[in-house]
Amino acid sequence: MSAYLIGEIDVTDPAGYEDYRKQVLAVVTKYGGRFIVRGGKVDSKEGGWAPKRIVVLEFPSLEQAQKFYHSAEYAPLIKLRQKASRGKIILVEGA
Helix, strand or coil, X not given: CCEEEEEXXXXXXXXXXXXXXXXXXXXXXXXXXXXXXXXXXXXXXXXXXXXXXXXXXXXXXHHHHHHHHCCCCCHHHHHHHHHHEXXXXXXXXXX
């Protein structure tokens, strides 16, 4: 069953975040993931939720998504992302 990493990101340092963006794709693909949403216009409809940036990655399974997130390759990128942005991230199984 597919699984998804969903992130709500507020970029606070665009140059630093660009460094993250340039490096993360290789790690995502290594773990079988692909970007479904990577920024783009947000059209808020209900609940007062108005995120500045949404990211959605698809992985073949929750286990693969967890392996990606906890990998040695992604660990330094987490620090880079957190230094250049604020955000919330979840992993969730698909239907």
